[in-house]
Structure formats: structure tokens, C-alpha cells
Amino acid sequence: MSERKVEEIIESHLVQQNGYVPRLHLNYDATYCVDKELLLQFLSSTQSEVVDTLKRRYGDMFETRLFKRIFDQIKKKGIVHVLRNGVKEGEFKLTLYYKKPASSKLNMTAVKNYQSNIFSVMRQVHYSKKTPNKSLDMVLFINGLPIVTMELKNTLTKQSVHDAIRQYQKDRDPKEPLFELGRCLVHFAVDDQEVYMTTMLNGENTVFLPFNKGYNYGKGNPPNPFGLKTDYLWRDILTKESLSLIIEKYAQLIEEKDEETNKVKRKLIFPRYHQFEVVRLLLKRARHDGAGHRYLIQHSAGSGKSNSITWLAHQLVELKDMTDEHPVFDSVIVVTDRKVLDKQLRNNIKQFAQVDGVIGAATNSAELRAYLEVGKKIIVTTIQKFPYVVDGIDGLSQYKFAIIIDEAHSSQGGNTAAKMNAILSKDETDEEELTAEDKINQFIESRKMPPNVSYFAFTATPKNKTLELFGEKQSDGTFKPFHVYSMRQAIEEGFILDVLQNYTTYNSYYKLYKKIEDDPQFDSRRAKSKMRQFVETHELAIEKKAEIMIDHFLEYVYRKRKINGKAKAMVVTRSVLSAIRYKEAFDRILKERNAGIEAIVAFEGSREIDGKQYSEEIMNGFPSEDIPKMFKLDKYRFLIVAEKFQTGFDEPLLHTMYVDKVLSDVKAVQTLSRLNRAYKPYKKDTFVLDFVNTAEDIKEAFEPYYKTTILSEETDPNRLNDLQDELDHYQVYTEEEVTEFLHLYVDGAEREVLDPKLEAMVERFKQLPIDDQVKFKKQARAFVRTYNFLSQLLPFNNKEWTSRAVTLQFLVAKLPKLTQDDLGEGVLNAVDLDSYRLEQNEKKHIQLEGDVVLDPSSANVGGAITDPKMEYLSEIVRDFNEKFGKNITENDSVRKFMLEELPRQVVAHEEYQNTKKYSDRQNAKITFRRILEKVFQDYMFDQFEMYQKFMEDEEFAEWYTNKMFEADYRFGDNIHN
Numbered sequence: 001m002s003e004r005k006v007e008e009i010i011e012s013h014l015v016q017q018n019g020y021v022p023r024l025h026l027n028y029d030a031t032y033c034v035d036k037e038l039l040l041q042f043l044s045s046t047q048s049e050v051v052d053t054l055k056r057r058y059g060d061m062f063e064t065r066l067f068k069r070i071f072d073q074i075k076k077k078g079i080v081h082v083l084r085n086g087v088k089e090g091e092f093k094l095t096l097y098y099k100k101p102a103s104s105k106l107n108m109t110a111v112k113n114y115q116s117n118i119f120s121v122m123r124q125v126h127y128s129k130k131t132p133n134k135s136l137d138m139v140l141f142i143n144g145l146p147i148v149t150m151e152l153k154n155t156l157t158k159q160s161v162h163d164a165i166r167q168y169q170k171d172r173d174p175k176e177p178l179f180e181l182g183r184c185l186v187h188f189a190v191d192d193q194e195v196y197m198t199t200m201l202n203g204e205n206t207v208f209l210p211f212n213k214g215y216n217y218g219k220g221n222p223p224n225p226f227g228l229k230t231d232y233l234w235r236d237i238l239t240k241e242s243l244s245l246i247i248e249k250y251a252q253l254i255e256e257k258d259e260e261t262n263k264v265k266r267k268l269i270f271p272r273y274h275q276f277e278v279v280r281l282l283l284k285r286a287r288h289d290g291a292g293h294r295y296l297i298q299h300s301a302g303s304g305k306s307n308s309i310t311w312l313a314h315q316l317v318e319l320k321d322m323t324d325e326h327p328v329f330d331s332v333i334v335v336t337d338r339k340v341l342d343k344q345l346r347n348n349i350k351q352f353a354q355v356d357g358v359i360g361a362a363t364n365s366a367e368l369r370a371y372l373e374v375g376k377k378i379i380v381t382t383i384q385k386f387p388y389v390v391d392g393i394d395g396l397s398q399y400k401f402a403i404i405i406d407e408a409h410s411s412q413g414g415n416t417a418a419k420m421n422a423i424l425s426k427d428e429t430d431e432e433e434l435t436a437e438d439k440i441n442q443f444i445e446s447r448k449m450p451p452n453v454s455y456f457a458f459t460a461t462p463k464n465k466t467l468e469l470f471g472e473k474q475s476d477g478t479f480k481p482f483h484v485y486s487m488r489q490a491i492e493e494g495f496i497l498d499v500l501q502n503y504t505t506y507n508s509y510y511k512l513y514k515k516i517e518d519d520p521q522f523d524s525r526r527a528k529s530k531m532r533q534f535v536e537t538h539e540l541a542i543e544k545k546a547e548i549m550i551d552h553f554l555e556y557v558y559r560k561r562k563i564n565g566k567a568k569a570m571v572v573t574r575s576v577l578s579a580i581r582y583k584e585a586f587d588r589i590l591k592e593r594n595a596g597i598e599a600i601v602a603f604e605g606s607r608e609i610d611g612k613q614y615s616e617e618i619m620n621g622f623p624s625e626d627i628p629k630m631f632k633l634d635k636y637r638f639l640i641v642a643e644k645f646q647t648g649f650d651e652p653l654l655h656t657m658y659v660d661k662v663l664s665d666v667k668a669v670q671t672l673s674r675l676n677r678a679y680k681p682y683k684k685d686t687f688v689l690d691f692v693n694t695a696e697d698i699k700e701a702f703e704p705y706y707k708t709t710i711l712s713e714e715t716d717p718n719r720l721n722d723l724q725d726e727l728d729h730y731q732v733y734t735e736e737e738v739t740e741f742l743h744l745y746v747d748g749a750e751r752e753v754l755d756p757k758l759e760a761m762v763e764r765f766k767q768l769p770i771d772d773q774v775k776f777k778k779q780a781r782a783f784v785r786t787y788n789f790l791s792q793l794l795p796f797n798n799k800e801w802t803s804r805a806v807t808l809q810f811l812v813a814k815l816p817k818l819t820q821d822d823l824g825e826g827v828l829n830a831v832d833l834d835s836y837r838l839e840q841n842e843k844k845h846i847q848l849e850g851d852v853v854l855d856p857s858s859a860n861v862g863g864a865i866t867d868p869k870m871e872y873l874s875e876i877v878r879d880f881n882e883k884f885g886k887n888i889t890e891n892d893s894v895r896k897f898m899l900e901e902l903p904r905q906v907v908a909h910e911e912y913q914n915t916k917k918y919s920d921r922q923n924a925k926i927t928f929r930r931i932l933e934k935v936f937q938d939y940m941f942d943q944f945e946m947y948q949k950f951m952e953d954e955e956f957a958e959w960y961t962n963k964m965f966e967a968d969y970r971f972g973d974n975i976h977n
Contacts, residue, residue: 003154006192007123007137010152010234014121014140018239021120023141028122030129032067033177038118039070039144043094046116050092057090065089070096070145071177078182078253078268079147097142100244103324118143119240125149127178134171136178140238146184147247148238153191161196164189165208174201182253185246186270192228194220199268207680210493211273217484217707217850219492237276245280246271250311274299274485275308281483282456283315286328290321291400292451296470297458298481298709301673302495305458309334309404312456316402317377329402329454331372334380336406372399397452405457407648449792460487460673460705461666464854465789467711478853479711486707488850496676499657500702500846502687503695506548507841510535511881512831514873520830524871524879534828536660537578539585545691546585549638549658552689554595557656558637564682567655568631570674571640574661574692576603579642580614582660586638592953599638602627602645646671652679659690668693668701699846706850715856717790720801723783730776732764733807735800742803758807758814765815773818780808830873898946902939903964906932921969928965 014020027035040063043051055062066089073087083097098117101110118141125136140148151164168187172179179187179201189196189208196208213232215222221229236242252269271279282295299305319328359378360371371379449455457470462481471479490496512531535541549571557567571586573579583601590597602624606615616624631639631651639645639654647670654675663671675686690698728735741757765773787805871879906912906928915927936947950957 003137003152003157003159006152006154006190006228009228009231010138010150011121011123013231013234014119014238017235019119020140020240021118023120023122025122025125025135028125028127028139029067030127030132030177032071033074033127033146033183034067034070035120035122035141035144036063036067037144038120038141039067039096042096042116042118042143046098046113047094050094054089054092070094074145074183075177075180078266079145079185080182080247080251080253080268083142083145083147083247096145097247099248100241102318102320114244117240117244119243120144128173128176130173130176139178140243142243142247146178147243148186148188149178149184150188150190153189155191155193159191161189161191161194164191165196165206168198168201168208169204169206172201174203174206181266182268185251185268188233190230190233192230195230195233195273197270197272199270205681209272209495212493213273214485214489217486217488219489237273242276246276249315250276269307271307271311272304274483275304275311278308278483278485279311279315282312283319285482286316286402286454287319287322289454290328291402291454292449294449294455294470295457295482296462296467296472297456297483298460298462299458299483299485300460300487300490300496300705301676302490302678303460303485304495305406305460309406309458313378313402313404316404316456328400330399331376332378332402332404334378334404334406335383336380397450399452401453403453403455405455407459461669462709463666464711464856467709467854468714468856469789469792471711473714477713479714481708484708486850487702488706488848491676494680495678496673497678497683497686498845499672499675499686499688500698500848502685502843503698503846504687504689504843505693505695505841506689506691507839508536508541508691509839510541512877514831514877516830516873518830519874520826521870522826522873524869524875527871527873528879530828531831534831537575537581539581542578542581543585543589545658545660546582546589549689550586550589550593550595552658553637553656554593557687558595558597562655562683562685563653563679566634566653566682568637568639568651568653569656569658570645570654571599571638571658572646572661572663572671573640573642576605576607576642577609578660579603579640580607580609580619582640583619586640588955588959592955596635597637598635599640600627600631600636601640603642604644646674649674650677652677652683655683655685656687656689659688660692662692663701664693664697665701668698669705672698695842695844695846699848702846702848703850703852704854706848708850710853712853712855715786715790715793719786720783720790720798723779723786724800724804727776727779727783727804727808730765730768730772732768732776733761733811737761738803738807739799741807742799745806754810758811761807761811762814762816770818773815777812777815777818780812784809784812831877897939898960899964902932902935903968905935906964907968909935916969924969925961925965928968929961932961932964 011020011022015022021038023035023038027037029036040051054066058065069089070082070087074082084099086093086095088094098110098113100114101107120141122139122141123137125139126132126134127136127139128134136149137152138150139146140150151167153159153161153164168189174180177183181200186197186199187201188211195211197211198206198208200206210219211233212219213221221232223229224231227235250269250271254267254269255264256267257264278297278299282297285295286293297308299308313332313334316329316332317327320326321328359380360367360376362368362371362379362381368379455470457466459466462471467479467481471481473479487496491498512535549569553569556562557569561567571582573582579601580603583599586599590599601619602616606613606618608614616627620627620630622630627639627645628649628651630636632653646667651674654677657672657675659671672688675688677683737757737760741754744753744757765776768776784805787801791802791805909931912924912927912931916924933951936950939947950960
């Protein structure tokens with residue numbers, strides 16, 4: 001039951017089951033970090049002629065020169081490089097490790113060389129010359145060179161893996177040669193329950209990562225009926241085969257440039273357990289299955305997906321089939337829908353490449369063909385570029401492709417998927433010999449997953465369609481991912497943070513008033529929708545919410561030095577207009593507070609508002625493409641976004657999110673997950689302040705993705721039959737017409753032939769009642785979407801479906817836009833904001849269970865125009881205020897005072913009227929300001945906060961005076977009225 005017994009168990013297994021050589025600690029040389037005897041034994045038995053020559057050349061200095069040369073090269077280049085590439089000594093190259101051959105059948109010399117490697121294990125290693133009494137529990141060697149160190153603990157003697165970690169942090173000097181970066185592959189802290197690892201010792205700042213299997217989609221390891229919970233480490237990971245694989249294919253000493261300091265840092269990569277496992281399992285299955293299959297990998301944020309994709313890509317191009325004679329794939333195409341990740345992946349893949357010239361980044365079809373012709377094995381592209389990459393490429397069916405898709409649900413859908421499938425499987429045949437029937441069959445087949453392509457789809461949040469398309473069908477009819485590294489496990493292991501731990505919601509209350517004397521009628525449903533949008537994007541509402549955000553950030557984030565004083569926030573807005581108004585409000589308030597920090601705004605394109613042009617570059621003062629880089633600077637603490645950066649933006653310094661937008665389903669998970677990136681050891685929590693969504697809404701969105709996502713059943717093909725029956729009923733087309741259209745289309749008919757067929761259908765559509773037009777159009781769209789999805793899954797051909805899908809795809813584009821008179825139009829000209837107030841609702845930790853199962857996409861397409869409910873404006877305003885205006889008091893009606901009562905009294909003043917009438921504009925403005933201050937004093941107790949702001953904030957006072965003066969001077973008697 002002792003710690004020593006755990007050592008014995010590990011050593012015994014490695015020696016007896018795995019062919020390791022047991023060594024005594026006396027064999028270790030602490031000066032050169034080497035087992036001299038085994039290294040010389042390996043070199044003498046495998047490269048005796050070189051060794052004999054060097055002995056003759058150097059005489060008594062041979063061993064000193066040899067060991068020093070190897071020691072220095074490992075210090076400079078790292079153990080991975082030295083094992084892979086050897087060491088040059090004079091004109092000779094010394095091989096220090098022989099790689100494992102891909103096949104034991106084809107190269108017996110390579111097999112023999114690999115078998116000559118000496119794997120050894122040494123216990124209680126006295127690693128230091130400075131402190132010779134200190135020892136490590138265990139070190140593993142290859143050919144006398146140390147590659148793995150271990151500190152072992154035993155929970156039965158009241159010591160755990162965390163004591164082993166503390167031992168590395170506090171009692172193992174990182175300046176000792178054995179512990180320098182790159183000298184060993186990895187350092188393991190181990191007990192009978194858990195395993196942790198690090199590749200770089202840094203004293204008390206050393207970061208250890210879990211190296212556990214996970215249990216019940218969470219942290220830790222499952223019970224082991226045959227031994228210790230952690231015996232997978234020595235039974236599976238530390239075997240000769242696995243360690244060889246890690247050295248040759250996974251471990252890497254890379255260089256990373258810090259964008260802030262411009263310094264280059266070295267970093268040693270060693271795979272986490274789930275990364276090593278998923279790549280091995282995928283390679284095993286792909287080798288067995290061959291091309292033409294699909295695999296869904298559900299890996300949470302924080303899983304190290306970029307490295308997993310990189311390792312998989314490199315090994316898929318080398319993968320041989322079960323005969324060990326033929327490659328399974330000719331080329332690997334990595335497709336991502338995120339430009340930032342596209343660049344990251346390309347850099348990753350290049351750093352891991354051991355052979356130059358195997359990687360290309362394709363942006364068009366010519367580049368793809370050129371890469372294939374010159375033998376480039378890995379091609380990286382974005383989903384936006386992919387249609388251009390494959391467009392115009394013919395005759396690719398002779399190639400076998402592995403396509404790795406990042407974020408599968410957004411990268412693999414509809415026409416893009418069909419186009420990808422069609423082109424990658426297209427054969428170079430003489431189409432002149434094909435009949436129309438042949439062409440139609442070929443067209444239908446081209447939409448299915450082609451037999452020469454395998455898909456490896458990675459996503460953290462698989463939708464129902466993604467699960468059905470790429471998931472594995474179970475015996476009970478459900479669909480599950482091939483491999484899972486769950487959100488729960490990532491949170492519990494500390495790779496990401498729980499973004500739902502501090503979730504605060506706000507309620508907003510507001511009242512409108514009718515500002516016209518007339519009482520016109522409007523459609524109440526549309527009018528209220530417009531009114532709520534108007535309120536939440538109103539300058540007063542934006543100003544109040546901005547003040548709450550800034551106050552919160554300054555008090556609870558900035559001054560409390562979250563993330564070591566580097567914390568940043570994202571403001572998620574509902575529209576570009578909101579983002580622009582927030583940016584203006586933030587600039588004004590931050591300047592008022594003299595906060596010393598600034599905000600950046602992000603939205604697509606440009607907008608013109610009240611005659612003024614707005615764009616990212618105009619508002620930020622630097623180009624759009626520089627936003628991610630500039631946001632890293634210390635002075636920028638807020639990123640105000642409208643759609644942009646809500647997905648795929650990886651910034652570990654994001655600590656807080658302010659949400660002013662409806663979020664649901666996958667979008668909610670992806671948006672809030674911008675906060676979850678770890679920044680060890682400083683980032684300990686996150687915070688969300690939500691003005692729109694309830695805690696229940698967010699819980700519902702996250703539940704399916706907390707553990708593993710399961711689809712309850714497959715999509716029923718009868719959905720298409722039902723939709724077909726409903727569409728045929730409208731008699732917009734005939735069976736003969738859609739069949740003829742399909743024949744013409746696949747035969748390459750010109751527009752002059754196809755358009756008249758569609759126009760005839762359009763005319764019949766126009767004769768339908770308006771409700772039927774709405775239903776037909778929605779059902780037609782649903783039919784095309786469902787066909788595009790199911791055509792990739794169904795094993796049989798159905799020409800009735802295909803003829804309708806092709807016809808409807810083009811017909812829908814020609815159908816007239818259905819517009820219903822907007823009977824809510826003009827309501828915003830008749831109302832204005834009377835009062836607005838925000839109230840904190842609740843602050844809570846949203847707890848997830850993760851037991852929700854997704855259902856297939858609904859077949860319900862709806863489709864009817866809602867009859868307007870006409871009401872008088874006064875009734876609409878009353879109902880609106882009753883719903884949203886509870887808890888509003890007279891003190892909340894600041895707007896009415898500031899924008900009506902106060903300026904009306906100033907404008908009515910005789911002195912101002914005379915100055916405006918008989919003097920120039922400048923004098924009129926000076927008089928307006930003077931009278932404004934005088935009138936304001938009469939209300940200083942009733943409106944103290946606004947009076948104080950006006951008197952103490954010159955920028956606000958100037959802005960308010962200008963606005964009120966311009967309203968009167970330019971528009972005459974508007975304020976009077």
C-alpha cells in the first residue's frame with residue numbers, strides 16, 4: 001500500500017510487458033543528463049564504424065566530446081529534434097533513435113533498426129550535482145537519453161497528485177539541466193487516481209494540465225476493475241509504440257511570437273490524453289473503413305482543436321490501407337469558416353511539418369489543381385473560398401480525399417455541400433455518350449456523399465442536422481458523435497471557464513407618450529414591435545445601459561484588477577445602429593470619467609445616419625483588419641460588436657460580457673463562449689450582465705452541449721412526400737413541367753429556354769389567394785432545404801423529388817416578393833420616450849445537467865398572413881406602457897423634462913426671442929445658454945442629477961445646449977408645439 005509499491009508496479013509492467021530495460025540510479029550522469037552506458041551501447045551496436053572512427057580521432061576525449069556535443073544540441077534544438085534528426089559530429093551524422101516503420105512487412109531493415117532502440121526505466125534518479133541528495137521517483141530513457149520524468153504519490157498514504165505537482169513547483173529547480181525546456185518530452189505528476197502533465201517547469205508558476213480519460217463527461221478517471229485508475233498511463237501511453245508515435249508525430253518544440261512584446265517564445269507541445277486518443281481512433285477507423293465515410297468529433301472549446309486537426313491532417317496523408325501497400329487518401333483538405341483560425345491552422349500545420357512542400361493554402365481551383373499535380377498533400381482553405389477552390393475542377397474521382405471540417409454545422413450545408421460532393425467525385429467521362437436519363441441519375445448521385453471522400457467534422461455545438469449527417473447511428477435509432485470531449489470536462493479540468501457562474505439579468509421598464517393630437521389607428525402587433533425596438537435603441541436607453549456597463553466594469557473588473565489588471569469586456573448589441581450609438585456613448589462617458597481606457601466598435605460595412613457616415617475605420621481611427629491586434633493593447637478595454645466577433649474570436653483576456661441582444665440555441669452558446677478561454681493563473685472567473693435574455697433562456701440554450709449531444713431519431717423522409725403533396729395541390733406546376741425542366745437543366749439548356757418555363761409558373765402563382773401564396777413560398781423553400789439535406793443521406797434515387805427540388809430552387813427566386821401593407825408604419829413619428837429605467841433582476845450561477853436530447857428539424861413551415869389588429873394609438877400606447885412601464889415613477893420621466901419642459905421655457909423667454917429676431921446666430925446661442933442655466937436653477941432640487949451633470953460636465957452641457965438650440969433655431973416653433 002506504499003508509494004514505493006506504486007513505483008514497483010509501473011517498473012514491473014514496463015520491464016515485463018513492454019521490454020524496458022531496468023537501470024540503477026548510479027548509471028545516471030547528472031552533468032550531461034544521460035545514461036552513458038546505454039547510449040554508448042546503442043551507438044556501438046548500430047553505428048560501430050562511426051564510433052570506432054571517432055574513438056581513434058579523439059582518443060581519451062572521445063566520451064567527453066560525444067556527450068557534450070549531444071548535450072549541447074539537445075539544449076539548443078530540443079530532444080524531439082535530436083531524436084528525429086540525429087546529431088552531426090564533424091562529417092558524420094549520429095542517429096540517436098530509429099523511427100518505427102509504417103509497415104512491418106515492407107522494410108525489414110527499418111524494423112530491425114527500430115528494434116535496436118533501447119527503452120529503459122530508472123527509479124530514484126539523483127538528477128542534480130548541486131543537491132545530490134534529491135531524487136526523482138522515475139525517469140524513462142530512449143537510448144540513454146531522458147524523455148519522461150515522473151513524481152509518484154499514493155492517496156492511501158495521504159498524498160495526492162497535487163503534492164507531486166507542488167514538488168515539481170517548489171522543489172525542482174527549473175535551471176537544473178534535466179528540467180530545462182526541451183530536455184525531456186514531458187513531466188508527469190501521478191497518483192492512483194489522476195495524472196497531470198507539464199512540458200515546462202517554471203517554479204511556482206509551473207502550469208500542470210490534466211492528463212486524464214474523463215469520467216461521466218467530467219474530469220477524473222473511470223473506475224478500473226483490473227487495476228489502478230491511472231494504469232492507462234503505463235499500459236497504454238508509455239508503451240514503446242505509443243511513445244515512439246508521440247516522438248515522431250505529435251511532440252514538437254515550436255516558436256510563438258508575442259504580438260504585444262514582439263518577443264519569440266519557445267513552447268514544447270505534448271498531446272493531451274483526449275487529443276492523442278481521438279487521432280489514434282480516427283486513424284484506426286479510417287484505415288479499416290477506407291474512403292467514403294463520415295466522423296463527427298464533438299470537442300468543446302478548450303480542447304486544443306487546432307492541434308488535434310493538425311496531427312490528424314499530417315497522419316491521414318501518410319495512412320496506408322489494411323494491406324500496408326496503398327494510401328487511404330491522396331490529399332487532405334482542411335476547411336474552416338473562420339479566417340483567424342484559417343491562418344492559425346496554416347501556421348500550426350507548417351510548424352509541425354517535417355517535410356517541406358507538403359502544405360498549400362488554396363484560394364481558387366487553379367491553385368488546388370496545381371497543388372494536387374505537384375503532390376502537395378495538405379491543402380488549407382476557408383469555407384468562403386471553397387466553392388471557388390473546387391469550381392471548374394473536373395475529373396477528381398481518381399483522387400481520394402479526406403476533408404477535415406472545422407465547425408461542421410456552418411461549413412457543411414445545402415448547396416455548398418452538394419457542390420463539394422459533386423465536384424470531388426466527378427469522373428472524366430465523355431458526356432456526349434450519356435442519355436438524358438444517365439445525366440439525371442448522375443446528377444442525383446452527385447449530391448450524395450461521394451465514395452472517394454471521407455469527412456472528419458469537428459464542432460463544439462453540433463446541430464441536429466450535423467448529428468444526422470456526420471454522427472454514428474446507434475442500435476436504438478439515435479445519433480451520437482464518434483468522439484466527445486465535453487464542455488463539462490473542459491470546465492472541470494480548467495481548460496475553459498464556466499461562463500454561467502456569474503450571470504446577472506436586468507429588467508427594463510419604460511413609458512411612451514403620444515406626442516400628436518390626432519389618434520390614428522395602427523396594427524397593434526406591428527406597432528408595439530416597432531415601439532420596443534425604438535425604445536431599446538433610443539439614445540436615452542443606450543446612455544443608461546452604457547453607464548451601467550461602464551460603472552460595473554470600472555468598479556468590479558478594472559479597479560479589482562481582474563486577470564492581473566488586463567481584463568477586457570465585449571458589448572453584444574442588437575444592430576449596427578445600436579453599436580454606433582453605444583460607441584458614441586462609451587466615448588463620451590469614458591472621457592467624462594477620465595477613465596484612461598477606450599472602446600472599439602465592430603460591424604460590417606458602413607452606415608449613414610442623419611447625414612453622417614459611420615464605419616469601423618472612421619469611428620476607431622484605424623483599419624478594420626487591425627481590430628483584433630489593436631484590442632490586445634492595454635488601453636482598449638471594450639469591444640462593441642454587431643454580429644462580428646461573436647463566433648471564432650479567441651481572446652483569453654475577455655472577462656466580462658454585456659448582452660443587449662436576444663440570444664438563443666447555438667448562437668447563445670457560441671457568443672457567451674467568447675469569455676471561456678483560460679488565462680492561467682490569473683483568470684479565475686467571468687461575468688455576464690444581460691439586459692435582454694432570462695437565465696432560463698440561456699440554460700435551455702446550453703443544456704444540449706454540456707455533456708454530449710444526441711439526436712433522438714433520423715429525419716423522416718416522408719417529410720418530402722408530405723411537402724410534395726401540399727405543393728402539388730396548388731397547381732403552380734404540372735408533373736410534366738418539372739420533369740421537362742430537370743431534363744433541360746441537366747442537359748445544360750440556356751436561360752432563354754429555361755426562363756419561359758418558370759415565368760409560366762410565376763403567372764399561375766400570382767392567381768393564388770394571398771394566404772396560399774405565402775404558404776406555397778414557405779413550403780417550396782422548406783422542400784428545397786430538406787431535399788438538399790436528405791439527398792446526402794438517402795441510399796435511393798427519387799426523380800420526383802429531384803425534379804421538384806431543382807425547379808423550385810429557381811422558381812422561388814422568381815416569385816414576387818410578398819408584401820403586406822405595414823399598418824404599423826408611421827407609429828414612431830407619433831410617439832416619444834417619456835421615461836426609462838433599468839432594474840437588476842437576479843444574479844445567479846446557472847447550473848447545467850446536460851441530459852437534453854435534440855429532435856430532428858421540424859417539418860412545420862407555417863405560412864399564413866396574420867390579420868392586422870387595428871387599434872387607436874392611445875390604446876396601443878396605454879397597453880404598451882402597462883406591459884413595460886410597471887415600477888416607473890415620476891422621477892423616471894427625465895426625458896420629458898429635458899427635451900420638452902426645460903427647452904420650452906427657454907425658447908419662450910422674451911430676451912431670447914428678441915436676440916434671435918434682431919441679432920446673429922452666435923449671439924442667439926450665447927443668450928440661449930445663459931437663460932438655460934438660469935431656468936435650470938429653478939429645478940435643481942427636482943432634477944438634481946441632471947442639473948449636476950449639466951453644471952459639472954462641460955462636454956455634456958455643450959452637447960445638450962447645441963441640440964436644444966439647433967432644434968429651435970433650425971425648425972422654428974417645433975419646441976413651442
